[in-house]
Amino acid sequence: MAFNFNWSPLTADAEFYKRARDLLTTALNKSPKPPIIVDDIIVTEFNLGSVPPDLEILEIGDLAEDRFRGIFKMCYSGDAFLTLKTRVQANPLNTYLSAKPGFTSPQPLAAASSLTIPLQITLSEIKLSAFIILVFSKQKGLTIVFRNDPLESLKVSSTFDSIQFVRDYLQRTIEGKLRDLMMDELPAIIHRLSLQLWCPDQMAKEDEEPKEADEPGVNPLATPPLDAVDAHGHLLDPAAISELTLDGGPEAQLLFSQKTLRRLSDLTRSQVTSSLDTAAPRDVLFRAWAGQSDKADATNSPPLSTPNLARSSSYTSAHTYTFSDSVSQDHGSLPSRPSLVHLNSATAGLSLGSGRHNKAGRKKKTRVVNLRRKAGTEVSSEQGDETSETASIGVPMSEPVMPHPILEVPEEEPVSGKVRFSRSPDLGEQTRRASIMAERPKTPEAQMPAVGISDSATAPQPPIQLSEKPRSREVAKESGPVDSKADWRRSRPVSDTSSVILEQAWIMKMAGEIARRVYDEKTRNPTFWDDQDDTPPPAYEAR
Amino acid sequence: MREFMHYITNAFYSATGWNEDNTYKELNATARELIDFPLPRGLRLTLSSLATPHFATSYQLGTVGIVDGSISYLHSTVPLTGVAAQSDRIPLAALLRSYRRLHDLGSRDRQWYWGAEEAPAETASTLSTDEIPDQHGSSLLYGRLYLPQSLLEGMVVRRLSPALQVQLSAVSERSLRNGGTLLGLVQYDRGKYGVEGLASTDGGLLGVRGLYNFGGDTSSSAVTSPSSSSNSESNGSGQLGERERIYGRFSAGGELYYGTLNKSGGMSLGARFATLPSHRGTPLTATLTINPLMGNINATYAVLARDYCSLATRMEFNVYSYESEWAVGMELWSNRRPAGFLLGADPNRQSEPDPGPPRRKERSFQAKLEWRLDDTDPESEAPRTEEKPAAAGTGEEYRGVLKARLDQNLRIGLLWEGRAKSLIFSLGTGVDLRKLGEPFRSLGLEIQYSS
Known part of the structure; x- marks a missing residue:
């Protein structure tokens, strides 16, 4: 370098x-x-x-x-x-x-x-x-x-x-x-x-990013965009997004112009009502995703913390839309697995990624402190970042793929929870993580899009992912044990202040764990993947 | 506009026979007031009252964006019985007049603070010093609290002897270092010269300043007489030939300051020539001050061109930095009713002289110039009453004054002051000619009512 x-x-x-x-x-x-x-x-x-x-x-x-x-x-x-x-x-x-009061001034003449x-x-x-x-x-x-x-x-x-x-x-x-x-x-x-x-970049972003804010009614700063993409249309690391949104202040506010938000809310409303008149924003891709995914959301939403509840409720009531300019481009170039990439980001971001956003936001505060400490802590926090990326690899996969078996998730949950608590959580996570990684090569066609997400920040081209995979796996493996520790250490200063935050963090961790389990299940019998891949949800291009 | 409390303090000085102008600090007061008059900012209402002859209160409420106010109290051991404190009777000149005429040295003329009705013949006869009660030991206490800022001002003036006065003023505010400052002032006035010593707790500042008068009346035998006006009048008629020439008084003085804590100092020298009231020509005042340390030379020239018009110029030059400044100021008195169009009153009808006693109140031009009452000699009473309608017609009784100034930055200050009904108002604005886009820098209205 x-x-x-x-x-x-x-x-x-x-x-x-x-x-x-x-x-x-x-x-x-x-x-x-x-x-x-x-x-x-x-x-x-x-x-x-x-x-x-x-x-x-x-x-x-x-x-x-x-x-x-x-x-x-x-x-x-x-x-x-x-x-x-x-x-x-x-x-x-x-x-x-x-600087003296005039009343006691000696009032010199000249x-x-x-x-x-x-x-x-x-x-x-x-x-x-x-x-x-x-x-x-x-x-x-x-x-x-x-x-x-x-x-x-x-x-x-x-x-x-x-x-x-x-x-x-x-x-x-x-x-x-x-x-x-x-x-x-x-x-x-x-x-x-x-x-x-970098002003031109900022200007361009201002036009693009608001479309990722898929929930118009909610303050975008409170609920960061679920699957933000950068200028090249690749997904951004949630940590980066939270950095952008949670402490950006007025700059970040600019990213979500009122006009765009209003247009999006119009769009949503037009779908809720039976009005035939649909607003047609440019460069927008519609996806109708009714049925099981909604149910999945409904089942998943209870453990989530309150800020996320608002979001999930809006999902249960309506359909899922993903407004992404860049995905339509990907769609053209990679016709074999377009929807998967896309849906991953949409729904995973919904249920789990949002929790990570929050955590990342908190992490951001302590990160400055970490920088000022020794280099060792810095490294560990970095690994933490990496693991959060790998976690997001595992997590998204489960969500879009599980419309049918998602009903099993609640049943599985207590089991996995017990397992987790009976053993040392670090170890359990490590082995599980390892297992995830180890099993990946078996299902390369399913892996590819997921890794694409994690690597999108560094590598612009999804096809390179195969060659990059070993690296990311290594990172994930070696950071496995450190990850949870670092995670907990990072969340401790916050959790000291209030146990609620700790609970939230734990719930999020749990949710991530569940999703990972589910993903494991999926990878064990990959027939589910085939089913899903065959039936991508219909996509409508608004013109 | 002088504030009510300032006016009462002046009344106290004149009641105790203290000549506040005989100090180096007031050397160029005339030009300063003609040019550097303060412009009101925002809206300010003052309610004042001389409740008893010993006690005065004043409440002020102002708003410049935020509302603030002050409460002030004043107590005088000398009864201010004759002072016209009602705002419909206060002589406007006492509040508004900028051109300061010289007082006769050692004179104890206090009459121009007296309301016209309260100035009967016996008051005029009390003018001579010997008839003024021995006022040493008299004192004045003044306190003022500014409300939102919690700033407290206090002042004590105590007369120790006819020639010695001690003044102690203090300010208390949290933001100040040590929570406040205290200034002590010892004034010694012998008529021919006046010396002041001061000490401030702020920076340990010590100062000395003095003024010495010579020429004019001081050199002649006139100084022996603590002149009643009639005395000087007769004196003047005796020296008629001399008075055709410029007849005035020279004053020279200096000041020296040293801050004991911050080891810094300052000094200046000054001289003034001002015509005496008995001078028949145009009254004028010219001053020159020099600051040798800073190389600053300051010259002012003020003239009372007409009774209703005063003009002043000031030039400043610094020999070290070659910076120069100039400013001109003007004061125009008007007999028109200032708010006549507002009140729906016809100015002509208003200026119509009332018959009877009020007519007697009118002062002659000469008397006004001297800021004193007319002599109430009975033989002149008759002709004067005959003059009255004409005098009233030409506008003897002024109702308002327009003040204006202009400096080298082309900033104009305009102030219109006067009396409307029983309210004394002051409307001022600052105009910046350099920025014609938004010329009005400030706008303010002050309204004062007293009873």
């Missing part, structure tokens, strides 16, 4: 410096200034220099085509410089009076008259040494966090260099200010800059 850091293209772009200067200027003038500064602080010169910083990769936490997370050690002692210009009040009595002096400050010979946590995702842009105080030393030269006292004061003040700037403002600036850079 190799990274290519380009330092010079940044400087080659003529617009870059102008933008950076503007951003710095606005950042410096944002906070209320002390009374001694009487004018705006203007960044007149800014140069990153020609010497790039030394970057040492300490750790890569998360690596995918559209996201990246890692920890670097950066050392910089280059020739970058920054020149600021402002005006300062030179009369101490004037600044003294400005002793407080102002004398403003233009001040130019040049910061150069900046020496930095920092641990940087860099998080990049296509949706959220680039986020940089300094783990320590990055500033080692810098040289401040100003108009008042000849006066020792003033120079020392400025040096002290500016070092303090710059520390604040580096720790607080710079991440924000870089984030904004990166959003500008």
Whole structure:
């Protein structure tokens, strides 16, 4: 693996410096200034220099085509410089009076008259040494966090260099200010800059992603999209989605435009009523999925937590629609197994994936903390991520395939629960996981779409999945024991606060376990697969 | 508009015979008030009352987006019996007039705070110092609480001797360092010179300022007489030839501050020339202040062009930074009823002089210029009553004033103040000519009622 850091293209772009200067200027003038500064602080010169910083990769936490997370050690002692210009009040009595109540002011006649002096400050010979946590995702842009105080030393030269006292004061003040700037403002600036850079992507997403919100009545932030796809039409990791939706704030809100949501609700309503007039949004695929799947949902929904109940109830009442532009493309290219891919995501996301969303959202909070701990914990949490992916492999398969035998699930559930509790849960899970993985090659035609889901984030082409499978299996195997531990550890800080959350987590785990069992059953007698594959639900393309 | 409490405080000063203008702080007060008059912001209502001669209250309610208010109380050991506190009787000049005429040094003229009816002949006769009761030991207590901010202001003024006065003011607020500040002021006024010493708890600031008067009346023998107006009038007629020339008083002073805690200081020097009330020509005031440390030179020139019109200019220049500033201010008095069109009253009919006693209240132009009452010599009574209708017709009794200012940033401040019925109002706006898209920077209306 190799990274290519380009330092010079940044400087080659003529617009870059102008933008950076503007951003710095606005950042410096944002906070209320002390009374001694009487004018705006203007960044007149800014140069990153020609010497790039030394970057040492300490750790890569998360690596995918559209996201990246890692920890670097950066050392910089280059020739970058920054020149600021402002005006300062030179009369101490004037600044003294400005902050005092007028009633007790001594009201000097002319002793407080102002004398403003233009001040130019040049910061150069900046020496930095920092641990940087860099998080990049296509949706959220680039986020940089300094783990320590990055500033080692810098040289401040100003108009008042000849006066020792003033120079020392400025040096002290500016070092303090710059520390604040580096720790607080710079991440924000870089984030904004990166959003500008990836702005077109954001715009495109804004058009596409709302269609994945398949429940219009519910706040999309409370219930993240079940099967979000990225720009290439491949499914996104639920963790990534939850990152996107649960803490995105206003950005994420933008993803779900009111117009789209209203259109979707219109669509749903038109199906519920007997109206002949059906709204026809463009690039939308209808799937009617009546009958057993609804029942399956109904049986599955009770153990789910309350936020999911709302969703499942809407499912029982109506049909299942999946609005996906990209799937229709897949449909064309892979006619042999289009529906499976699709249905997996739809229904699995419904019953279990949603629980994972929640968990992932919680995980997200602690992940920052994990980054700040030792590297070992970081690795384990990463494996946790991986396992959640593999879990989602196993889980989705069961759901779409089980319309008929789904009635067996409740009967099986107590059995599996007992087994689980009589043995050590870690071991049980490990063996089960292993068994899942081991059995996979036996049914390659059934496996393929599932693995496609898990790999879609990294590999754009579903056909590659076969070659990638061993890798993912290995990962899953070795992460098997760590997985549950990591899972529990991660959920502990939350569960300490309330047992309800723990219960929820347990229920979700249980649900995942049940689904895995069901999947095992399916893989043991693969005739079910054949049945299902033959009868994909009818698809309607809205025109 | 001066606030009611400020007005009462001034009344206290004049009742105790303290010349508050004889201090370096007030050196360029005329130009400052003509140019830097405060513009009201938002809506502000003030209800005030001089409940007893010793006690005054004022309640203020204002809104600039958020509603705030203040409650203030004032207690004076000197009875302010004659003070016209009712808002329909307060002389507008006392509240609104910006151009400050020089007081005669050592004079104890307090009459212009007296309501016209309350200024009978015997009041005028009390003008001389010897008839004023010995006021040392008199004191004034003032407190004000701003409500949402929980800001408390307090002031104590105590007269120790006829020439010595101590003033202690304090502010208490949570956001301030140490929870508040205290300013002590010792004022010593000998007429010919006035010296002040001050100390503030904020930064340990210590200050000294002084003013010395010379020329004009101080050099002549006139200083010996604590002049009643008639005295100076006769004096003036004696020096008629001299008074044809510019006749005024020079004052020079300086101030020095040092913050003991923050080791910083400041100083300035200043000089003023102002015509005396007895000057027959156009009254004018010119000041020059210099801050040698900061290289700041400030010159002002104010003139009372007509009785109804005052003008002022100010120029500032800094020899170190070459920054300069200018500002002009204007004050136009009007005898038109300011809210006449609102009240449906015909201004002409309103200005019709009432027969009888009220006519006697009218003061002559000269007396108004001097901010004093007319001499109530009986022989002049008859001709003056004959003049009255004409005087009233030309608008002796002013009902409103328009103030305007303009500075080098092309910012205009407009203020229209006057009396409507028994309400004194002040309507002001700030206009920025540089930003014509949204020129109005602020808009405010202040209404004051007192009883």
